[in-house]
Structures are given as structure tokens and as C-alpha cells.
Amino acid sequence: MSNSILLNKIPTTVVTGFLGSGKTTLLANLLKKAKGKRIAVIMNEFGELDIDSELLRSCPFEEGECEDDAGQLVGAGDGIYELANGCICCTVEEEFLPVMKKLVERRDQIDHILIETSGLALPKPLVQAFNWPGIKEFCTVDAVITVVDGPAIAAGRFADDEDKVKSQRAADESLDHDPSLQELLDDQLNSADLVVVSKSDLLNEADVNKVKAVIEKRLPSTVKTAYVNHGNVPLEVLIGINAESEKAIDAVHNHHDHHHAHAAHHDHAHDHFDSMVIRIGTVDAAKLKQSVEQLLNDFNIFRIKGFAAVENKPMRQVLQAVGKRLETHFDRLWASDETPKTELVLIGKGLDEATVTAILKSAEV
Numbered sequence: 001m002s003n004s005i006l007l008n009k010i011p012t013t014v015v016t017g018f019l020g021s022g023k024t025t026l027l028a029n030l031l032k033k034a035k036g037k038r039i040a041v042i043m044n045e046f047g048e049l050d051i052d053s054e055l056l057r058s059c060p061f062e063e064g065e066c067e068d069d070a071g072q073l074v075g076a077g078d079g080i081y082e083l084a085n086g087c088i089c090c091t092v093e094e095e096f097l098p099v100m101k102k103l104v105e106r107r108d109q110i111d112h113i114l115i116e117t118s119g120l121a122l123p124k125p126l127v128q129a130f131n132w133p134g135i136k137e138f139c140t141v142d143a144v145i146t147v148v149d150g151p152a153i154a155a156g157r158f159a160d161d162e163d164k165v166k167s168q169r170a171a172d173e174s175l176d177h178d179p180s181l182q183e184l185l186d187d188q189l190n191s192a193d194l195v196v197v198s199k200s201d202l203l204n205e206a207d208v209n210k211v212k213a214v215i216e217k218r219l220p221s222t223v224k225t226a227y228v229n230h231g232n233v234p235l236e237v238l239i240g241i242n243a244e245s246e247k248a249i250d251a252v253h254n255h256h257d258h259h260h261a262h263a264a265h266h267d268h269a270h271d272h273f274d275s276m277v278i279r280i281g282t283v284d285a286a287k288l289k290q291s292v293e294q295l296l297n298d299f300n301i302f303r304i305k306g307f308a309a310v311e312n313k314p315m316r317q318v319l320q321a322v323g324k325r326l327e328t329h330f331d332r333l334w335a336s337d338e339t340p341k342t343e344l345v346l347i348g349k350g351l352d353e354a355t356v357t358a359i360l361k362s363a364e365v
Helices: 023-032 051-057 088-105 122-130 150-154 160-169 181-190 204-215 255-261 285-298 353-361
Strands: 010-017 040-043 080-083 112-114 139-149 196-200 222-226 274-280 300-311 315-322 325-333 340-350
Touching: 010 023, 023 040, 023 112, 023 139, 023 196, 040 088, 051 112, 088 122, 088 139, 122 139, 122 181, 139 150, 139 181, 150 196, 150 204, 196 204, 204 222, 274 353, 285 300, 285 315, 285 325, 285 353, 340 353
Parallel strands: 010 112, 010 139, 040 080, 040 112, 139 196, 196 222
Antiparallel strands: 274 340, 300 315, 300 340, 315 325
């Protein structure tokens, strides 16, 4: 396809992958390297507070913190459009299409659209929406990028914590069959134009060979695989693929389609999940770590993500936990007009908010 034919369409990159695979890290690094591109970001995530979008909002775009002529977020105030429902196949018409129509109206101000699906979503129904009237004339899918957790695949798992992802999928009543992670991985890889293997710094040569064996079995030879560390990959690898994925998406075989072809019931309900935001004050870093680890061990928690105000530290600490793995780093200084605070989102099942709050408050200074 000639680039000239695509000049009048906004290229869109769809990033998909399991919970904790590294999608947000990849997007954050992509934005930092955007070099003047005007970018709109659409998030599809569970939770009262979308911490992923907060992380993207905090990407440094000020002079001296990023490459020259860094990317600019455009759109709803800061360019982040949030779809609160975790199942994007349920919300394409109700939530996604209205957002896309808003972006189409502002197409002269937008160079690129980035979409991060939730860990529950499959890319195919989203890509199919780009064939809808009012969208297909103005937008095209530059590429579907599927992010997979390299160490998990090498260890014979499909996700960092398979039990958590299985529980999350099983609780999603929009699925009429017993979901297997192999089927989900197949569906995500079948739609991919590029596969990104995250956390490659944790892989030795034998691990890389194991990952290649799993992925290449499911991918056509035309689909490339990139091994990355902390989402650090050249911008040109991710953008400018010109795949026009929407044109071939109907031919992509999908386990999800197969099961729905034999099912009449399609009740979209996510109320089996507990999602809560816990807000506390300044904390002792070691005690907060201990409290979060206690929650991960004692409760059925899929994910903890948020920010912490750490005692005697002028910077905001980002905290992310998936499965049993807890990661923290400092991302930026607290602004002069901000009151440092600790704010965490928890997603799980059977969570008692009072108990969870008490455990986290024990870390307060």
C-alpha cells in the first residue's frame, strides 16, 4: 500500500496483552520518543481511578526531560480518553465509537492515535470497528501490537500469574465458554502485526529460544517479534507499519468468535470484581512494601497500582503489583501546588475495603 493513499487517514496503533505484560510501559516510552507528533491516547481499563492514564499523563514532555520536539498529547484536556468498562468488545458501540468520532472531528490536529486495551480485551472487535462508516474514511489501523511477558512465557506460563488472569477471565460473563490462556494468547497473536516480548533483560539464550518456540508456532513468518527491556524500543519499529489491519481482520480466526457462534447468551457483567481506591497520607516505604505484600498473599488481588508519598522523599513513587511481583520507582517531583498523598487502586475479588484500608494505613507515618 502506497503511503500516499494513507495520508488522509489518521494512523492508529492498538496495543494489547495480558494483565502486567508491559503495555503501559511501552506506550509511555513511545510517547517520550514521539518527536513532535500530536497524539491522542485511548485507555480501556478497570477501576474507579485509571492509574495507567495517570502514568501516561506524567510522561515528561517538558524541555530537558525528553528528546527535542517531544510528543504532544491532544484531546480531552490532556489527550487521554478513558473507557471505564474493561471489556472493549462490549463497549465498542457505546463508548469507543463516540470517542473516535470526536477525534475524527479534530483530525486536522492529530497525527496519531494510540489505544491501550485492558488485560481482558481482545483486539479483533476493536479493529473491526475501523470498518464502520464515519471511521473508515478517516482512520486506519497502522498496527496491532501484542505485548507478551517474556519471562512468563519462558517459564511455561502465558502470564506472570496465570491463576489471576484465569480468575479474571472466568469472572467475565461476556465469555460463554471456559476460557483458556492458550486460546487468549492465540487470539491476541492472531491479530498481531508486531509482537513485543517484554522484560528481555531477564531472559538468557535458552529462555529466548523457548519464547521463540511458543510465539513462532502461532505467528505467520511475516509478523516480526521485538525483544525489549522497560519498553525501550525505537519509535520507527512501533509506528509507520502501515498494516491497514482492519482490511484483513474479518479473516482472522478467533477462538472467541468460534465460541460465540454456538452461544446465544452474551451477558456483559463485570460486577464480580471489586475495585477500590484507597487514599492515605505519607508512608514509610518499607512498611508500605510489607503491607502490599501482605495484601497480595492474603487476598485474591489481580492488581495493585498507584502512587505513594514517601517520608523524606521529594518525588512521587509509582507502585505496581501484578501477581506476587511488586515494582516501585520514583517518576517525578511533587508539584508545588500538589499535596503529597498515597493513592492506590486495587482490583480483585472478595475484598473487604475496611480491612484493606487498615492494612495500608499501618504504613502511614
